[in-house]
Amino acid sequence: MATANPAQLFLLADHIKLSLLERQRAVSLNLSPNTQDGQISRSLESLSSGLSALDAQLSQNPDESLQDQVSRLRAQHDDLSAQFSTTGGNASGAETLSSPNDPSLSSDFAAASTTQPQRQKKAVRFTDASDGDEDAAARAALFPYRDDPDEEEALQDQSNLSNQQIHAYHRQVIEQQDEQLDRLGESIGRQRDLSIQIGDELDSHVMLLDEVDESVDRHQSQLDRAGKRLAKVGRRARENWSMTIIVVLIVILVLLIVITK
Template identity: 50%
Template sequence: MSNPNQLFLLADHIKLSLLERQRAQTLHLDDAGGSNQDSHISRSLDQFRDGVNSLEEEKTRLESGGEDASAITDALPSLQKQLNDLTSQFHGFASPSANETLTHPNSASLTEDFSHASSTERKASKTVRFSDTPSSPSRELFGPYHDDPEPENHGYADHAQTLDNQQLHQYHSQILDDQDEQLDRLGESIGRQRDLSMQIGDELDSHVAMLDEVESATDRHQSRLDRASRAVNKVARSAGDNKQITAIVVLIIILVLLIAILK
């Protein structure tokens, strides 16, 4: 998530979760799911932090390429401040700055939700609670998530702005679960590729050993051919010397016969 608007929406979601946690503690409501809620808030903060870091990297990239990064430059200080304040609030280090950040939404459409989450009145008619398994999820609510959704599919920010606090939490939780599932599948794929790479490496090692054996055999045969060639040359030289001796002997015999005949 590296879009400033999406990060502002995520910040509002974290604020609502923190306000609901404070409200539950103030009203001494059932805290059976408190640790689970803290886990979701922690994961949201991690995603918020990763998104801010991605924005900083994107800003550096755009500025290095001479492109316009004014939108990111304007949004980063506010996002970074909200990240610091919300992290402090989550870990119990409240401050006037953090309290002000916590109670002011980035989106005006969430003002009513913030007002309700900040209320300390116990209402029997309506109790906002978070659930990992909502009783009647809609198909639209749990549609496929895209990092860069198309306009006709109503992007994450546009769709989330139409949801109430509970639905927003469910929607964001489902997104995180989908991302975890995708990471699990990616891990399995990487594991299979690793096994395949190891098999290819073993096969290459066996081929290298075979090539070494062929090279050794070739060297032995070359040595034998060299010895045979030297022997053939020696025989050829010997045969040439023998021809000269034979010619001399024949000439001597012919000379002796001529002397005998002329006498």
């Protein structure tokens, strides 16, 4: 249900900004960018409903301060909607996206804007258990467990978030993105190792083929030399054939003379 509390709507706008920044971060890190699209769309609808409620309140009780807040919220809503519906958005939307309404969320905006993994928490995992418990409790309050994930996604009301819940939720999103990035890096490393192994195997096969080619060349050279020797013998035999016939005839003649005597 949409709220008519301007302060709460400013927090909701910050929640949308962080979600859009995380969406951009996922794209820059080659991760899946559309995991939060449904939540962003519903949050924008909640923000729009809240603005409509404030407009109705202003029509009954005009208030200059409230009107100024509504104008700022509407400008942010328009910029965020443009950022969500288009690839690059515009300069005004980019400035809105990087400017938190609540200064206490500045660190979350900085984390969502960087493409460097945020791994500092891992180094002090055993010393900040209370922070982890607080984050878990805040997320549990924000997103209670449901047996059906689709039902959980449909029932989440993000129009009444506290800054603690926003911080806990988006810190977890950043950590999940970092884990995905780690898994992607490990996968790329395994693929690189496999490519190196395949390359080594191909090099071995190339060396083996080179050895076979050299052996074939040696045998071909031997066959060529043997063929040349046979050809030379054949030529000599043809050249000496007439002399051989004469010698044979002389021998036969001598034998005949001896026999006739």
